[in-house]
Amino acid sequence: MSWMVWTVPTAIFFSTIGAMLAGMTVWEVVSPSIERKGFLPISTTRGDRLFIGLLSAAYIHLAVVGFTDISIWFALAASILWLLVLMRWG
Amino acid sequence: MNKVYNNKAWFLILPMLLLVAFSAIIPLMTVVNYSVQDVFDANTRFFTGTEWFETMLNNPTLQAALLRQFAFSFTILAIQIPLGIGIALLMPKRGWQASAVLILITLPLLIPWNVVGSIWQLFTRGDIGLMGVGIRELGYAYNITRNPADAWATIILMDVWHWTPLIALLCYSGLRSIPDAYYQAARIDRASKWAVFRYIQLPKLTNVLVIGILLRFMHSFMIYAEPFVLTGGGPGSSTTFLSQSLTTMAIGQQDLGPSAAFSLIYFLIILLVSWVFYTAIMNMQKDNTNQGGA
Amino acid sequence: MTRSVPTTPDTVRRQAAESAAKRRKLARGTATRWRRRTLLGLYLVFVMLPIYWLLNLSFQTNTEILGNFSFWPQNFTIANYTRIFTDSNWYMGYVNSLAYVLMNMLISISVALPAAYAFSRFKFIGDKHLFFWLLTNLMAPPAVFLLPYFQLYYSVGLFDTHIAVALAHCLFNIPLAIWILEGFMSSVPKEVDETAYIDGYSFPRFFVTIFIPMIRSGIGVTLFFLFMFSWVELLLSRTLTATNAQPIASIMxxxxxxxxxxxxxxxxxxVLTILPGIVVVYFVRNHIAKGFALGRT
Incomplete structure (x- = not known):
């Protein structure tokens, strides 16, 4: 395993993703998701919205890190906020 | 098809999942780990945070490679899609000619990618290549190692040679699935050839064309071996595409951190594009089934 | 329509007009047919020319290649081929390549068949997302995975073995196989499954004795694609091997x-790397068109 050169932040990152997937699975078993249409142009399920949220979060982070001097924590906060908005109204 | 809801299906998926996870998720995690560190070996490494991402996003060489990549991908799509459709319309439908043409057209797809590079190197060299010598005889000082325009044109021609068959075969299979009754109806209505193409053939082709465009876009984004063998990315860096920049950095210079950060950016671009295409395909199929049901 | 003797002037006129139209259409048909043949012929020439040139050069000595430009070999020689077939470094390259390609085909198809069946017949939690994740692997540039693969296979002691390359190629070949097979399987009506279960078949027995024979052509086409993408790949196979399992592409x-x-x-x-492809494509020539649409047209 040492060749994988784990660090604490990346370990936290992957655990979070793993926990999210596990949580979504449990949620799906408890109350199955129904496809619906929110402010996004396509009708989506819960999982779709999570994926869109995560993907746009990645791009938000890249934009902040690459082209501005704003701290990455603001990007994180913005992404979480966006993810919540997307999950609720997307 | 009405699918049954059954979570036991996961047992059928499981062996595949383990295998693909082994070759996809573990390496991906490692790339993420690399990207936030300066790695010398497993014991000597420093945490660098987002530094590599910042450097890579602002690296002019890579930005140029990315732009070139997009220019290349869109150029070949613009040539290959219409050409492929045209060839598919020309291909014989039955008989031994159909088989023969199919086999001949498929040939370029089955040649190892570096051999494709070699074939075109042999074909375009100014001293021994048929095309190279031919163009020089016509009076144009064709030289792919000196003139970037020649190198570009040759690489695009090579890619057209290599991959148009894929589009042609996709479209051919789409055309084959149109029932003869449609054509008969068009004949009775005295529809023009253009009308037949526009209202019968093209709608049937959109399905396969989206797959074709998706595959071609993705593969053109990974192009490595052919230009590497043919031009070595030159002259200068005029034909260095993303994959080659990445490989040079990762293998040639052993810069694990930066190349990992770059890989992730590369991967995110691919992910976004393929998601857009996938959603488009899925929505199209949904529309089709809706229409079929109505 | 039956061709009866015309009785009224109106029918006479109509029949005359019809036959004239038929003649015109026939004449036009011949002209278009020839134009189509010419255009297709031109494209085929474009496809074959570089390959012909490769063939041409392969039958010439180096002095002839460099010294004297000719459209066909003046001093026909097979020395180049003898060199490849007598030097074990050379021909082992072909053996290595074929070995890992065959291993990959076997692994990929055997795990992809049940998975594709699951995708084509059942809904389950996360099915769409799983399918999409598989497709992203198909699209992932091998260059991204190069370094970790090297480390991964080195650390599990598989570096420079055929199985390492075969496993690495699973990354894109398994998703591809599932994608194609799913299309073919979805075109088999579900009633087939249901009837078999009513007749008392167990799932494995049904799958092997009834279902697999029904999608034979789909499996053939899938194998063709697996062969194609594993055979042509260079980057991973070159990185994961050194001497024992070196593919022909890197020996070149x-x-x-x-x-x-x-x-x-x-x-x-x-030339020798093209031959296996020709053999494979010959076997699937009748199904290839459907296969290229990945079973969904």
């Missing part, structure tokens, strides 16, 4: 030496 780089490039051998080696 040895033709460039200090004294220049050995063009004749390079051309001959290139």
């Amino acid at each position: 780089t040895r033709t460039s030496t200090a004294s220049g490039i050995d063009w004749g051998t390079l051309a001959a080696a290139g």
Whole structure:
């Protein structure tokens, strides 16, 4: 395993993703998701919205890190906020 | 098809999942780990945070490679899609000619990618290549190692040679699935050839064309071996595409951190594009089934 | 319509007009047919010309290649081919390539068949997302995975073995196989499954004795694609091997030496890499068109 050169932040990152997937699975078993249409142009399920949220979060982070001097924590906060908005109204 | 809801299906998926996870998720995690560190070996490494991402996003060489990549991908799509459709319309439908043409057209797809590079190197060299010598005889000082325009044109021609068959075969299979009754109806209505193409053939082709465009876009984004063998990315860096920049950095210079950060950016671009295409395909199929049901 | 003797002037006129139209259409048909043939012929020439040139150079000696430009071999020689077939370094490259390609085909198809069946017949939690994740692997540039693969296979002691390359190629070949097979399986009506279960077949027995024979052509086409993508890949196979399992593609780089490039051998080696493809495509020629649409047209 040492060749994988784990660090604490990346370990936290992957655990979070793993926990999210596990949580979504449990949620799906408890109350199955129904496809619906929110402010996004396509009708989506819960999982779709999570994926869109995560993907746009990645791009938000890249934009902040690459082209501005704003701290990455603001990007994180913005992404979480966006993810919540997307999950609720997307 | 009405699918049954059954979570036991996961047992059928499981062996595949383990295998693909082994070759996809573990390496991906490692790339993420690399990207936030300066790695010398497993014991000597420093945490660098987002530094590599910042450097890579602002690296002019890579930005140029990315732009070139997009220019290349869109150029070949613009040539290959219409050409492929045209060839598919020309291909014989039955008989031994159909088989023969199919086999001949498929040939370029089955040649190892570096051999494709070699074939075109042999074909375009100014001293021994048929095309190279031919163009020089016509009076144009064709030289792919000196003139970037020649190198570009040759690489695009090579890619057209290599991959148009894929589009042609996709479209051919789409055309084959149109029932003869449609054509008969068009004949009775005295529809023009253009009308037949526009209202019968093209709608049937959109399905396969989206797959074709998706595959071609993705593969053109990974192009490595052919230009590497043919031009070595030159002259200068005029034909260095993303994959080659990445490989040079990762293998040639052993810069694990930066190349990992770059890989992730590369991967995110691919992910976004393929998601857009996938959603488009899925929505199209949904529309089709809706229409079929109505 | 039956061709009866015309009785009224109106019918006479109509029949005359019809036959004239038919004649015109026939004449036009011949002209278009020839135009189509010419255009297709031109494209085929474009496809074959570089390959012909490779073939041409492979039958010439290096002195002839460099000294004298000719459209066909003046001094026909098979020395380039003899060199490849007598030097074990060379021909082992083909054996290595074929070995890992065959291993990959076997692994990929055997795990992809049940998975594709699951995708084509059942809904389950996360099915769409799983399918999409598989497709992203199909699209992932091998260059991204290069370094971790090297480390991964080195650390599990598989570096420079055929199985390492075969497993690495699973990354894109399994998703591809599932994608194609799913299309073919979805075109088999579900009633087939249901009838078999009513007749008392267990799932494995039904799958092997009834279902697999029904999608034979789909499996053939899938194998063709697996062969194709594993055979043509260079980056991963070159990175994961050193000497024991080196693929032909990376051995070919040895033709460039200090004294220049050995063009004749390079051309001959290139010709030999095309042959397996021709054999494979010949077997699936009748199904290939459907296969290229990945079973969904």
